[in-house]
Amino acid sequence: MLVKVQYQGVKKFVKFPSDRTFQDFLNDVKSKFGLARTAALQVFDDTDTNVEEDIFHELIEGSPHLCLTVRCPEEDITVGLSDEFSPTRSSTPSTCTDTLSLSSTDHEETERAVQNQAAMVSNSFSIDAEKAKRTVRDALEKKSGGEEVLEEYQTTKTLKHSTRRQLVNIVVSHMTEIHGRIPTRKQRETYALGIISLFPSLKDPFSAKGYEHFYDPEKGTGFISWRLKTLSRKNPKRVRLEMTESAGPSRRRRIDDVQQLEGDACREAISFLVHTADEAEVMQKMKETFKHRQELVHNPERSADVLDVFPRFLDVKGLINQDFALLFNAETSNMLLKRWETAFKQKIINEAKTLTSTAEMRSLLNAAGGQGSENGRKKTKISPTEAVDRLVRFHKSCTSIEGLLSGREGHQPFLLGSGRIKGRIDHFYVAVDKRLIPCSGTSSLSAFDELFKVHYVFNLSYEESLVNFFTFLQTTVYNIDVGLSSESPRVRELHAKL
Structure with a gap:
């Protein structure tokens, strides 16, 4: 489909296939008119009515000959002010806003006038x-x-x-x-x-x-x-909420207060790690090679090699916790274990009790209440039982573990609890790329804490169907990238309740 678009009096056609999103359309418009990628655009129809995402597809499908007008929120303010205070202004749409042409002698006085008028305009759009x-x-x-x-x-x-x-x-x-x-x-x-x-x-x-x-x-x-x-009886394809590059496990973080080995010294430490049996030495050398490891996991061509280069994750407990604390700090690392019982557990159980009661929901609530449960199981919207199955699997200690790992679909990390019966787990592991990293703690809470941290230590995205769940923990419990992450309305609603 071709959509006619007008920006600052210039009209152009923009290609818009049916499977594209509203944001894709805005990005194509910016590219077509040479606007900055960071520009915030608003779309208006021929009656100057704001066109928003939820009705966009319906509008252009029902009015294929409509000419849409795009403007920036800042444009109405800055362009008007430029006309009043500047003898000339550029009409070239190289950015989303026009700049003021001011003489140096009048600069300070004019700047104050601009700020005052902009403030008045801003206030006129405020909501009582x-x-x-x-x-x-x-x-x-x-x-x-x-x-x-x-x-x-x-x-x-x-x-x-x-x-x-x-x-x-x-x-x-x-x-x-x-x-x-x-x-x-x-x-x-x-x-x-x-x-x-x-x-x-x-x-x-x-x-x-x-x-x-x-x-x-x-x-x-x-x-x-x-x-x-x-x-409106419209059933558009639901837009999947994803973590932006500036938030979540994929965000590059500064590493400052850690003494790191580089060059030959780093390579020698990595070689030493493979052979030493001293766990204290392993912990120290892993700490000193942390920066190199972060460069590795953020390199798309080498990120899958991290467990081959640093195999001690597979036999020495506590390395996940150490890397996570180096990435953030000890306080953030201890958030879940410190706050879960006192600040969150009972409130979340109470919230779950208000949801529609089903057999699987009752089973999970019984398990949360310590009464136990023997019920432990590919679509974006999944049931509570399926969600649990994506997070943790049980392995009976007398059976082969290789079969369970090889038969597991997907590549996102999950917890593996091993024991004679589900109600008594002897060991927890985090499964990553069909390999097992032993958890340092013995409780399910401490094991889940390490599962969450693995995403950051190895730069792994959250399981698609559990993005909202992990994002809730990330922002609300661990206080990581608050305000930077895309959160669903339900996640934000839980912020308010908890």
């Missing part, structure tokens, strides 16, 4: 939190089921998953009745702000505005957007 709060309360008081939402929050100071869904359904119904089937970005933001203003404990403390899990204006995601898509 108190007004937004009244809007949401009005919706709940008028709609069936709204009083139940208010009463539950009044009693518990939070909302169950099902009640939160009811809240979103009510406010979206109210929104579309007043503003039509495709409300604007500001209208969606108003309701999202109104929700966290009326229900403060639902605010996400880890996000910039606190309401991005209800509506994220930059990405067009959130519970409100999801509900609007459902109402």
Whole structure:
């Protein structure tokens, strides 16, 4: 499909195959008009209505001859200011914003005027939190089921998953009745702000505005957007949330306060590691070659060789914990073991009890409560039992372990518990590339701690179907790359509850 696009009066066609995403379209537009890759663009139709991700495909398929206009959020401010304060301004769209042409004598005075006017313009687009709060309360008081939402929050100071869904359904119904089937970005933001203003404990403390899990204006995601898509009876391919290059296991991190070997000394240490039987020496030499190992795992052509170059991961316990602590610090490394029992475990169990009750959910809750369970098992959305199976497998100690490893699909790391029965595990291992790294701890919690850390030590992406689960632990428990990682609305909702 060809989409006609206009930028600063220049019109061009942009190719847009049906399997491409809204973000792909924006990237193609930037390339076509020579804009910076980091430029933030907004799309408008011929009535100057903001076109957002959730209705983009439907709009261009229904109006193939439509000419879309793209602008930058900064453009309306900076271009207008340039016209007022500059005798001339460039019209070349080499970047997303125009610059001011100022004489040196008037520079300071003009800069202050620009800042003041920009501030006034910015304030004119701000949303009144108190007004937004009244809007949401009005919706709940008028709609069936709204009083139940208010009463539950009044009693518990939070909302169950099902009640939160009811809240979103009510406010979206109210929104579309007043503003039509495709409300604007500001209208969606108003309701999202109104929700966290009326229900403060639902605010996400880890996000910039606190309401991005209800509506994220930059990405067009959130519970409100999801509900609007459902109402439009559109079933687009779901966009998979991925870690950006600037966050998560793949992020390159500075290594400063660690004395490292280089050149021949590093090569000698690696050779020494293969032969020494002294575990204290192994720990020390592994520490001194940490930087070299990080270069190795971040090299796409050599990352798979790390266990061949450093085979002591396979027989010396504690090396995963040591590398992770060197990558971050001891405090971050101890986060899960330090905080799980006191800060998270019971709250997560209580949250799980509010979800739809199924046999497998009850089994997992029984196991979490210490009552045990003998039930332990390729799609993106998976059941709780399947999720557990992606994380940990049981190996009966009297049977062959090679068969279990060779028959395992996928390449992401997982835990292997070995023992006579599931209720009594003797040893835990992290399985990586069909090889076993012994866990230093004997509890399931400490073993899972090492499973999480392996992703960072070896630069391994999270299992696709468990991205949201691992991202939740990464940001909420370990406090790693908070604000840099892509998080689903459900993850952000849990931030607020926990």
